[in-house]
Amino acid sequence: MSQNIELISFKLCPFVQRSVITLLEKKVPFDITYIDLSNKPDWFLELSPTGKVPVLKTQGEVVFESAVINEYLDEITPPSLHPKDPLIKAKHRAWIEFSSSLLMGQYKVAFAQDRNAAEEEQKALTKQLAHLEKSVSDGPLFAGQDFCLVDAAVAPFFMRVDLHNRHFGVDILDGFSRLKTWQSALLDRDSVRYSVVDNFEALTMERLEAGNSWMVQESK
Ligand SMILES: N[C@@H](CCC(=O)N[C@@H](CS)C(=O)NCC(=O)O)C(=O)O
Known part of the structure; x- marks a missing residue:
């Protein structure tokens, strides 16, 4: 249809x-x-x-x-990627809202102008991640085997975490083993891999360069 x-x-x-x-x-x-x-x-x-x-x-x-x-x-487009139970669904919605603040925090870390400023932002982000680590299932995905809307909401964050780790050795998920399992399950999925333009990495690097990110400054 x-x-x-x-x-x-x-x-x-x-x-x-x-x-x-x-x-x-x-x-x-x-x-x-x-x-x-x-x-x-x-x-x-x-x-x-x-x-x-x-x-x-x-x-x-x-x-x-x-x-x-x-x-x-x-x-x-049924079947739904939300759980049926109203309370569990409400919790999923809350985590989706929460994941927007992860994206904001990540942006602040990535575009900080120096290491000190980045570390301040990173502290706040790490506290948020500790809450998420406690709430994620045993894996591989947020709620177990089945993909849900929380996965769709958080995957872009994980993709950027991975990029910052590979290019600059900055891994905000360090020490969060459940989040790591979840991240790799999501990054392996076709829907996530093909959700960005082909030159996504190059464009992201250009943007970080243009923003004079501390990560770029320190990698030179
Ligand atoms: N809460 C919004 C956030 C969307 C958002 O911040 N989009 C950014 C790009 S990633 C934007 O359009 N920014 C333009 C602007 O703020 O002028 C959503 O979830 O859709």
Whole structure:
């Protein structure tokens, strides 16, 4: 069934990536339109109440906010990637919300201008990760064997953790064994691997260079 789904995206946006992962998991065809966030087109500013991506266009309507987009995509393409039990579902939603703050924290660590500033941000992020470590299943995924929307929400964070580790030896998951198991299970999945543009790593490195990240400064 054609759902006529278009995502408005920015090539490096982890929030859009969540929706791409969900669409790939569900095997739903979609179109993706990339914009330059430093030069937002007028048509995008007309569409997007927050001026942020992702924006989903379907049936002449616009939906924004990645967690909401993912719930919508999930509802129109059963079976659901949310648990049925209302309490467990509420907890999953809470972790999805929480994972947005992980992305923010990671951004602050990555774009800190020096090691001291990065370490301060890293401390805060590590505290959050300790909570997540206690809440994840025995693996491989957040809730066990079955992929859920929490996995889609957290995978972009894990992908960036992996990139920072491989390029700069900065591993924020160090010591969190459950999170590590979860990370490798997610990074092995096709829906996650194919959720970014082919030159994602090169573009990310360019952005870190342009932002004069402490990791880049120290690697020279
Ligand atoms: N809460 C939003 C966050 C989206 C977001 O921050 N997107 C960034 C790109 S990764 C953006 O569009 N920033 C543009 C801006 O803030 O002007 C969501 O989950 O969709």
